[in-house]
Amino acid sequence: MNVTRLISKFGFATSSSLTIAAALLLAGPGAATAEPLQGTDGTQSTESTQIPEGTQNNEGAPGPDSPQGTQDAPSQPDAPAPQDTPAPQDTPAPGGESEPQSPLPAPDPAPGTVQQDTDCTVDKCIALTFDDGLGDYTDHLLDTLDAYGAEATFYLLGSKVADNPETVKRMADEGHEVGNHSWDHEDLTELSPEEIGADLARTDKAIAAATGSEPETVRPPYGALNESVHESVTQPMMLWDVDTLDWKSRDSGKVTDVAVEETSEGSVLLFHDIHRSTVEAIPQVLEQLSQQGYTFVTVDELFDTQTMEPGAAYSDARLQ
Numbered sequence: 001m002n003v004t005r006l007i008s009k010f011g012f013a014t015s016s017s018l019t020i021a022a023a024l025l026l027a028g029p030g031a032a033t034a035e036p037l038q039g040t041d042g043t044q045s046t047e048s049t050q051i052p053e054g055t056q057n058n059e060g061a062p063g064p065d066s067p068q069g070t071q072d073a074p075s076q077p078d079a080p081a082p083q084d085t086p087a088p089q090d091t092p093a094p095g096g097e098s099e100p101q102s103p104l105p106a107p108d109p110a111p112g113t114v115q116q117d118t119d120c121t122v123d124k125c126i127a128l129t130f131d132d133g134l135g136d137y138t139d140h141l142l143d144t145l146d147a148y149g150a151e152a153t154f155y156l157l158g159s160k161v162a163d164n165p166e167t168v169k170r171m172a173d174e175g176h177e178v179g180n181h182s183w184d185h186e187d188l189t190e191l192s193p194e195e196i197g198a199d200l201a202r203t204d205k206a207i208a209a210a211t212g213s214e215p216e217t218v219r220p221p222y223g224a225l226n227e228s229v230h231e232s233v234t235q236p237m238m239l240w241d242v243d244t245l246d247w248k249s250r251d252s253g254k255v256t257d258v259a260v261e262e263t264s265e266g267s268v269l270l271f272h273d274i275h276r277s278t279v280e281a282i283p284q285v286l287e288q289l290s291q292q293g294y295t296f297v298t299v300d301e302l303f304d305t306q307t308m309e310p311g312a313a314y315s316d317a318r319l320q
């Protein structure tokens, strides 16, 4: 598979497919539906239907991950940019997250969508990526992915690995890829080269302690890149070409619509499994993209036939 490198080692666009990344689709209310929730513990909701978004932040100080926090931030494009700045905002930072705790229903088995003998030179491969975990819904997401036989890539924060190393090990054991999303979501462009190296190395170690191997790729927080980051990061950097804006909409239907409408072969989709609405969207994302013939693989597998260079940034594995 030929790979389009959107961002070169020095940050210059090398492909006309940049236009793809610029397309921010603000999907309207769609036909996609998430499974209704079972608010059984009643800690946040006694409704048996989907819990409304936007009423879930009960942190005292809104973190950058909250809608409140992002409103104060400088406006940034949400898709990978051709230049190093301004950076795409993959998410807001971790931490300020608190969503309802009622259990999600067990995923329905999805016979017929289990992948076997994937070959991305033949199959229509795409990579689902989930940032900022571990989160409260990560294990449920793993159950869903397992039910569909889908693989994904998790860009974890090193600081969260110790929250539940068993879940991190489970990711690796079940064929998912675990990547490095920094220790605590600092903008790497704000750090010295030494600090970048130390931050990512600390995260690599934490992940390796859980999975047995260090991450192959890094996703820089916010997708923020500059020359120093390119020169200091020793792994390839994986951005994305489909930004579901899940952290912003907190709407499963919209997340599904963006994912389904913007994806093409070789796409790398950005989600955040710290949001309940995102995890609720995934069955529909898998259903609808499966119907379009897509196969869900890890980033490593998506780029299997391409050499990813240390310090270089990629956003998709588009066939030319």
Ligand SMILES: [Zn+2]
Pocket (backbone or CB within 6 Å): 090, 091, 092, 093, 131, 132, 181, 185, 221, 222
């Ligand atoms: Zn992030």
